[in-house]
Amino acid sequence: MSMMFAPRLTEAAAPTTHAAPTWSPYDNNGGTCVAIAGEDYCVIAADTRMSTGFSILTRNYSKIHQITDKSVLASSGFQADIRALQKNLDARHQIYQHQHSKQMSCPAMAQLLSNTLYYKRFFPYYAFNVLGGLDSEGRGCVYTYDAVGSYERSGYSSQGTGMQLIMPVLDNQLKSASPLVLPLRQSTTPLSEVEAVDLVKDTFASAAERDIYTGDGVEIVIVNRDGIRHELMDLKRD
Amino acid sequence: MSITSYNGSALIAMVGKNCFAIASDRRLGVQFQTIATDFQRIFEIHETLYVGLSGLATDVQTMYQRLKFRHKLYNLREERNMRPETFASLVSAMLYEKRFGPYFCEPIIAGLNEDGTPFICTTDLIGAKQLSKDFVVSGTASESLYGACESMYKPNLEPEELFETISQALLSSVDRDCISGWGGIVHVVSADQVITRTLKGRMD
Numbered sequence: 255m256s257m258m259f260a261p262r263l264t265e266a267a268a269p270t271t272h273a274a275p276t277w278s279p280y281d282n283n284g285g286t287c288v289a290i291a292g293e294d295y296c297v298i299a300a301d302t303r304m305s306t307g308f309s310i311l312t313r314n315y316s317k318i319h320q321i322t323d324k325s326v327l328a329s330s331g332f333q334a335d336i337r338a339l340q341k342n343l344d345a346r347h348q349i350y351q352h353q354h355s356k357q358m359s360c361p362a363m364a365q366l367l368s369n370t371l372y373y374k375r376f377f378p379y380y381a382f383n384v385l386g387g388l389d390s391e392g393r394g395c396v397y398t399y400d401a402v403g404s405y406e407r408s409g410y411s412s413q414g415t416g417m418q419l420i421m422p423v424l425d426n427q428l429k430s431a432s433p434l435v436l437p438l439r440q441s442t443t444p445l446s447e448v449e450a451v452d453l454v455k456d457t458f459a460s461a462a463e464r465d466i467y468t469g470d471g472v473e474i475v476i477v478n479r480d481g482i483r484h485e486l487m488d489l490k491r492d
Numbered sequence: 493m494s495i496t497s498y499n500g501s502a503l504i505a506m507v508g509k510n511c512f513a514i515a516s517d518r519r520l521g522v523q524f525q526t527i528a529t530d531f532q533r534i535f536e537i538h539e540t541l542y543v544g545l546s547g548l549a550t551d552v553q554t555m556y557q558r559l560k561f562r563h564k565l566y567n568l569r570e571e572r573n574m575r576p577e578t579f580a581s582l583v584s585a586m587l588y589e590k591r592f593g594p595y596f597c598e599p600i601i602a603g604l605n606e607d608g609t610p611f612i613c614t615t616d617l618i619g620a621k622q623l624s625k626d627f628v629v630s631g632t633a634s635e636s637l638y639g640a641c642e643s644m645y646k647p648n649l650e651p652e653e654l655f656e657t658i659s660q661a662l663l664s665s666v667d668r669d670c671i672s673g674w675g676g677i678v679h680v681v682s683a684d685q686v687i688t689r690t691l692k693g694r695m696d
């Protein structure tokens with residue numbers, strides 16, 4: 255009985271099977287990033303451990319990069335790709351400054367980052383980014399990304415190996431409104447700056463307990479109207 | 493699609509001051525389709541011993557039936573209830589019997605010792621026991637549950653505070669997992685009483 259389906263591909267036309275790849279261009283250096291947006295501040299934090307496989311490469315590596323006076327990028331994933339991404343954004347920002355005689359606003363930088371990531375849609379930057387800063391009105395903003403540039407403004411976010419450990423705790427404490435709900439409500443948290451920094455320290459301490467790739471130290475950057483401030487806290491080194 | 497995340501589940505047990513709490517979500521799904529919102533995952537073995545089973549739902553039910561059978565026989569022979577540590581060893585042995593064709597469930601055992609001190613432990617699907625002084629978690633949302641419990645847990649909580657803590661940890665964690673949720677059920681067990689409450693969270 256002849257089959258009613260499309261004719262079977264001949265061997266020659268059939269797609270070739272690939273052998274299991276032996277070399278990957280990517281590596282995961284681990285780590286976790288968190289950002290929280292407040293009424294007039296933004297807290298961006300990341301642990302300082304860089305690892306490969308089950309080994310630690312260094313205990314004090316900064317995953318945080320300040321791009322403009324008001325935007326700070328924290329990224330976990332493949333740090334080589336992240337370095338390249340940071341250099342790319344810096345160069346683009348420099349050009350913008352030459353052309354417009356001013357710095358990029360945080361929402362503008364957010365869009366630029368999204369476009370930059372999608373530009374490499376078919377060989378992506380292995381970078382899980384969180385962009386934090388102050389918007390043009392001085393309110394805290396946090397943008398969270400996937401590896402190919404899909405992004406959303408929210409009140410808080412975390413990315414990286416400890417993301418699943420930290421997110422439920424931030425949900426419980428901050429519970430900001432979704433940007434998709436109408437009428438649009440403020441997504442910034444009513445917590446004070448000090449409370450937000452304490453929350454970040456607590457969540458990293460908890461994540462370091464259960465995630466092997468998170469530990470050694472937390473670098474915390476606080477952006478507010480007075481400028482940018484840095485804090486460092488020790489974490490378990492095991 | 494992993495067999496252990498076919499139905500979806502979330503379980504926690506926490507130790508308090510002379511009491512323990514055990515909680516689970518209520519969803520039963522078939523991959524992304526929700527089938528039931530009142531599925532029982534926590535079972536009473538005796539007054540002060542509870543077992544919670546996460547993972548494949550058919551194995552949850554079969555393991556419970558086998559454990560209930562074994563405990564009933566033990567009770568008839570020994571004329572007393574099983575101690576929690578003994579029960580945990582029983583669970584471990586039963587799971588290891590099926591080492592090369594396991595039950596796809598990860599149990600949590602929670603009970604009160606004869607002196608009133610709480611006991612909790614979990615095992616993996618082939619019976620490796622993991623005792624804990626503070627909390628144990630199991631299910632598809634286990635990473636989220638670990639993070640939430642690690643942040644929210646404090647030792648020596650009274651039953652009411654323990655209820656609050658375990659409920660918040662459970663609800664926050666299942667809200668980040670699409671195949672577990674649809675509310676929760678919490679049992680807080682002390683030497684003299686058991687309080688069972690259902691939780692209403694995001695019903696999705």
